[in-house]
Amino acid sequence: MLPVDHWHQQLMEYLKQDIKFLQGVGPKRAELLNKEIQILTFEDLVTYFPYKYIDRSTFYKTTEIQGGLAHVQLMGKISHFRLEGGRSKRRLVADFTDDSGTISLVWFHGIKWIRDAISSDRSYVVFGKPNVYQGSINIIHPEIEDAEFHTNKPATSLHALYSTTDKLKKSSIQSRTIQKLMVNLFTRIKGKIPETLPDHLIERLSLMSRDDALRNIHFPENNEVLAKASYRLKFEELFFIQLNLLRQKIRRTKSQGFIFEKVGSYLNDFYKQHLQFDLTDAQKRVVREIRSDLGSGTQMNRLLQGDVGSGKTLVALLTMLIALDNDFQACIMAPTEILAIQHFNSITKFLANLNIRISLLTGSTKAAERKIVHEELRNGILQILVGTHALIEETVKFKNLGLVIIDEQHRFGVAQRARLWKKNIQPPHVLVMTATPIPRTLAMTLYGDLDVSVIDEMPPGRVPVKTLHFRDSQRNRVFGFMRQQIEAGQQIFVVYPLIKESEKMDYKDLEDGYVSITRAFPPPKYAVSVVHGKMKPVEKDISMQHFISGRTHIMVATTVIEVGVDIPNASVMVIESAERFGLSQLHQLRGRVGRGNEQSYCILMSGHALSSEAKKRLQTMVKTTDGFEIAEVDLKLRGPGDLEGTQQSGLAFQLKIANLGKDGQILQYARMEAEKILDDDPELLKDIHYRLRIGLKKMAGEQMNWRDIS
Numbered sequence: 001m002l003p004v005d006h007w008h009q010q011l012m013e014y015l016k017q018d019i020k021f022l023q024g025v026g027p028k029r030a031e032l033l034n035k036e037i038q039i040l041t042f043e044d045l046v047t048y049f050p051y052k053y054i055d056r057s058t059f060y061k062t063t064e065i066q067g068g069l070a071h072v073q074l075m076g077k078i079s080h081f082r083l084e085g086g087r088s089k090r091r092l093v094a095d096f097t098d099d100s101g102t103i104s105l106v107w108f109h110g111i112k113w114i115r116d117a118i119s120s121d122r123s124y125v126v127f128g129k130p131n132v133y134q135g136s137i138n139i140i141h142p143e144i145e146d147a148e149f150h151t152n153k154p155a156t157s158l159h160a161l162y163s164t165t166d167k168l169k170k171s172s173i174q175s176r177t178i179q180k181l182m183v184n185l186f187t188r189i190k191g192k193i194p195e196t197l198p199d200h201l202i203e204r205l206s207l208m209s210r211d212d213a214l215r216n217i218h219f220p221e222n223n224e225v226l227a228k229a230s231y232r233l234k235f236e237e238l239f240f241i242q243l244n245l246l247r248q249k250i251r252r253t254k255s256q257g258f259i260f261e262k263v264g265s266y267l268n269d270f271y272k273q274h275l276q277f278d279l280t281d282a283q284k285r286v287v288r289e290i291r292s293d294l295g296s297g298t299q300m301n302r303l304l305q306g307d308v309g310s311g312k313t314l315v316a317l318l319t320m321l322i323a324l325d326n327d328f329q330a331c332i333m334a335p336t337e338i339l340a341i342q343h344f345n346s347i348t349k350f351l352a353n354l355n356i357r358i359s360l361l362t363g364s365t366k367a368a369e370r371k372i373v374h375e376e377l378r379n380g381i382l383q384i385l386v387g388t389h390a391l392i393e394e395t396v397k398f399k400n401l402g403l404v405i406i407d408e409q410h411r412f413g414v415a416q417r418a419r420l421w422k423k424n425i426q427p428p429h430v431l432v433m434t435a436t437p438i439p440r441t442l443a444m445t446l447y448g449d450l451d452v453s454v455i456d457e458m459p460p461g462r463v464p465v466k467t468l469h470f471r472d473s474q475r476n477r478v479f480g481f482m483r484q485q486i487e488a489g490q491q492i493f494v495v496y497p498l499i500k501e502s503e504k505m506d507y508k509d510l511e512d513g514y515v516s517i518t519r520a521f522p523p524p525k526y527a528v529s530v531v532h533g534k535m536k537p538v539e540k541d542i543s544m545q546h547f548i549s550g551r552t553h554i555m556v557a558t559t560v561i562e563v564g565v566d567i568p569n570a571s572v573m574v575i576e577s578a579e580r581f582g583l584s585q586l587h588q589l590r591g592r593v594g595r596g597n598e599q600s601y602c603i604l605m606s607g608h609a610l611s612s613e614a615k616k617r618l619q620t621m622v623k624t625t626d627g628f629e630i631a632e633v634d635l636k637l638r639g640p641g642d643l644e645g646t647q648q649s650g651l652a653f654q655l656k657i658a659n660l661g662k663d664g665q666i667l668q669y670a671r672m673e674a675e676k677i678l679d680d681d682p683e684l685l686k687d688i689h690y691r692l693r694i695g696l697k698k699m700a701g702e703q704m705n706w707r708d709i710s
Contacts, residue, residue, distance in 0.1 A: 012694070014192050015043035023184045024177075032173065036165045045185055046193070046214055048178070049233075049657050050160035053220065056127070057157035061100040067132035072139075074098060074127075075147055078105065079120040094118075096126055096139075103130075104138040113172050123147035127159075143176045158220045182218045196236060196695050198688050201673065208232040217657075231666070234658040239670040240695050246674050247696070250682055257299030257429055258402050263291075264325035266354065267318065274353055282457035283311050289453050290319050290431065300429035303443070306455030307627035308435050308591030309462060313346055315455070316405045319431055324356065324383050328402025328428075331385040333392075335408050337362045343407065344386040361387035361396070364537075398423050405431045435591070436584055437627035439635050442660050456628070465594040467602040467622045469578075478603055479520050482554075482572060486526065490571040490598065491547065492554045495589055497580040513576060514556045527552040567592075571600040578604035578621075579614035583634035586621050613637055635660060 019039055020030035033039040039048055060072045076098030085091050092111040095102050105126065107114050118124070128142030162178040193211040195202070202209065208216070213232040220226035279287070286304065293300035306312040320330040332347075334340040344360040351358065359373045359382050376382035380399035385391065401424045432450065443452055470478055482492055494517060496510040510532055518528055529543045529552040547555045548567055555570075573593045578586060586604070594600035604618050620633045660667065677689070684692050 012194055015041065015046070015189070015194075017042050019045060022181060022188070024181050029171075029173065032168060032171055036168050037163070042185060042189065045181060046189070046218075047656055048162065049217060051163050052161050053158040053226070054161060055157055056159040062096070062098050062103045062137075063100040065103060065130050065137050067130055067137065069130050071127060071129055073125065075123060075125050077120065077122070078118050078124055078126075078144075081115055081118075083111075093138075104136060105142055106138050106140045108141070109170060110172050118144070143174065145176060149180075158223070158226060160218055160220075179218075186215060186218070196691055197239070198677075198691055200688060201677075205235075205673070207235065210236070230657070234663050234666050235670055237655060237658045238663065238667045239674055240699060242667075242671040242674040243677070243692065244696055244699055246671070246678055247682075247684075250678060256426060257294075257297060258326070258328065258426065259297050260294040260322050260326040260328070260402070260429075262325055263322060266324045266356070267321040270321055270351070270354060271318070274350070277459070279314070280311065280455070280457045280459055282306075282455045283315055286315050286453040286455055287318055289451070290315070291322065293451070294319075294322060294429060299427050300431065301450050302431050303450040303452045304431055304433045304455070305438060305443070305452065306433075306435065307437055307458070308588065309458065309595065310455040311459055312433050312435070312455060313343060314350070316407075316431060316433060317347055317350055319405070320384055320403060323403040323429075326402065328400050329377070329380065329383055329385070329398050330403040330405070331387070331391055331398075331401065332405040332407065334386070334388060337364060337388055339407065340386055340388045347384065347386060356384065357382050358384040358386065361385060361390045363388060363390055365390065396423070400424065401428045403429045403431070405433065407433045408435065435588070437631040439628070439632045442631075442635060461597065463594065463597065463599050464625050465573075465590055465600045465602050467590065467604065467625070469604045469606065469618050469622050471606060471608055473608070475605070478574065478605065481601075481603075482521075482574070485572050485601075486521075486553045489569075491550065491552075491567065491569050492572040492574065493570055493589075493592060494554060494556045494574045494576065496556070496558055496576045510556060510558055517554060517556055521554060526554065529555045530557070531555060532558040568595040570595070571598050573600075573602045574605060575602070576605050577607070578618060579606045579610055581617075583617050583620060583630050583637065586617065587627055587630050590621070590625075636662070 018030065019025050019033055019041055020027050022042065022045070025033070033045075037048065039045050054071055056073055058073065060069075060074055062074060062076070065072055065074075074096065076096055078094050078096050080095040082093050083090060084093050090108075090111070092107040092114060094105045096105050123146075125145045125147050126139065126142045127145075128139035130137050130139055132138075160175075160179060160182075162175045164173060164175060164178065168174075191211065193214055195210050197207065197210070201207070207213075208228050208231075210232070213229040216225050216229035217233060220229065290300070290302060293302060304312055304315060306315075316332060320332070323330040332343055334343055340360065340362050344358070348358055357376065359376070361370070361373050365373070373382065373385070374395060374397070377385065377396065377398050385398075390396070485492060494513065496513050510530070514528070514530055521528060527546075529547045531540055531543050535543070543555075546552045547570075550569060570593055573590055575581065575586065575589055581589070590602040593602060602621070604621060606614070606618060610618070616633070616637060620630060624630060658666065677684075677692070681689055684696070
């Protein structure tokens with residue numbers, strides 16, 4: 001029986017207390033904190049980290065304040081409240097006075113609460129950004145703190161700022177409210193924050209204790225202490241992710257896999273007689289890596305990364321033929337019907353001269369066809385099945401499924417994927433494909449338990465797409481170029497970020513764009529198709545078919561074409577309001593052209609006023625077509641979530657403090673330390689590792705396995 005540290009467990013239980021029991025919260029606030037920022041317990045609050053810090057060591061006098069200052073801090077009294085403006089623009093104005101003069105404080109929301117909460121005979125610390133209005137200085141919605149409370153706070157010049165939502169602000173839960181709750185919490189939990197890392201690791205790496213790190217992340221004495229606290233918490237977060245992934249990898253290497261012993265006639269006939277071109281060196285290398293997995297006796301779990309057009313589908317097909325040579329069935333699952341049909345068509349075309357039974361199964365498959373598919377799957381006649389989510393339905397039963405291929409795997413939920421490899425008594429081999437190039441740091445974290453293969457070479461003959469950036473004022477030049485391309489027999493995509501015009505944003509919208517395109521390219525000389533996400537599937541298909549068949553010259557679309565149809569004749573991609581798109585999305589959109597042998601172009605249209613980040617994105621697109629280089633820049637600019645089409649917190653794990661774009665070095669260090677510990681103690685059975693066992697159990701309780709593969 002392994003020893004359990006009861007004191008450690010008691011401390012953990014203490015932190016599990018409901019947040020409503022903390023002074024200053026109560027049931028109503030607790031409900032809001034739960035819903036809005038997922039704070040349910042003391043522990044959730046203590047790990048709700050600030051997003052930035054402001055130096056609050058300086059106090060200004062009212063006479064020293066000018067409109068251009070960033071943030072100022074004052075101490076004085078608030079008096080003479082008055083309501084100004086009409087009913088629709090009502091505001092509360094008060095005088096703030098110190099021993100040098102008076103300025104105005106202004107509130108547009110929470111007027112009653114402010115009026116009731118502030119007393120004219122008390123001193124307050126006020127913090128905010130000064131504005132100049134009609135020649136006078138005011139501060140709108142300042143942070144206000146009782147001067148006595150401010151003096152009793154933990155001594156620190158760095159003031160933590162916390163993210164809140166509109167709903168929280170409307171209920172008067174601002175950043176300063178969360179800071180007050182932190183003060184109350186740390187008063188209660190002094191010395192009650194349990195350690196999570198083994199003592200030997202903390203000592204060897206000279207890490208701050210967890211208790212000190214959490215205290216100093218919320219109330220840092222200075223920048224040096226803040227840096228140490230931040231490093232300790234980032235290291236811990238990334239260390240546990242790596243420990244979890246590496247343990248799964250160790251366990252998986254022990255799980256048996258089907259042995260695909262032979263390479264037979266299916267693969268040899270196709271490769272020698274029916275493949276019209278040579279594989280690239282990168283494709284050959286990846287096929288060798290896959291063959292080695294399939295013959296090892298261990299279940300394959302491999303991630304195949306390759307840019308749009310690098311030839312991943314062909315590698316997947318060769319892998320399926322090896323499965324068929326060993327009397328197994330194979331299936332490939334895609335996230336959308338368009339993509340599933342595209343895979344089905346290209347695989348059918350490749351295998352046209354071989355006697356192989358292939359079928360397609362999607363939500364649109366008719367009942368009679370479905371029945372045949374189900375029957376042929378069960379009796380083994382059907383060898384390759386291509387489909388969407390329809391593949392994971394209970395009714396889909398294979399005779400002998402040996403290989404599962406998942407395309408654009410980040411679009412599938414964990415539970416959905418898990419159901420596929422339960423379709424055989426022994427788990428089938430798994431090949432996961434993605435066309436979203438993933439930087440090394442992100443791949444280590446997202447797919448740390450998978451073996452990774454990369455196709456980093458394009459097939460010969462592919463002409464790189466030329467990317468150009470134009471401002472709205474140069475639109476006539478762009479229209480002239482589009483006419484030249486149409487005259488030369490080419491087709492054009494025009495992509496918009498929005499369907500309807502937004503009142504808040506002046507970006508080009510699709511409806512307005514369609515009108516201006518048809519005006520510049522009038523019928524009958526030109527024909528224009530439209531495709532967007534709100535159209536009925538039938539309408540979308542008709543519009544797509546018109547473009548595919550060449551009946552229309554221009555397709556005006558939203559990002560529904562980001563992953564989808566191959567149209568070799570489409571050689572120009574115009575992206576309107578390109579500054580609105582993330583880098584990885586721009587790169588995916590650019591991948592829709594350049595499918596034929598002609599020179600293709602991607603034209604990025606933008607307004608004149610660009611943020612430095614938007615400028616960097618557009619410059620990167622013009623400079624390079626290398627998906628991995630683009631992904632590295634994207635990760636640094638936007639964080640990891642956007643590479644996967646989600647926010648950072650929407651990944652398979654939740655990062656509360658680490659940032660994969662900036663903390664790659666800490667991640668690699670954490671992985672190295674996790675490897676050392678597992679080399680010495682693979683099952684973490686030693687007494688010194690009991691905290692790690694508790695940490696991993698806790699993670700398992702919060703979510704399913706990271707990739708839930710095997």
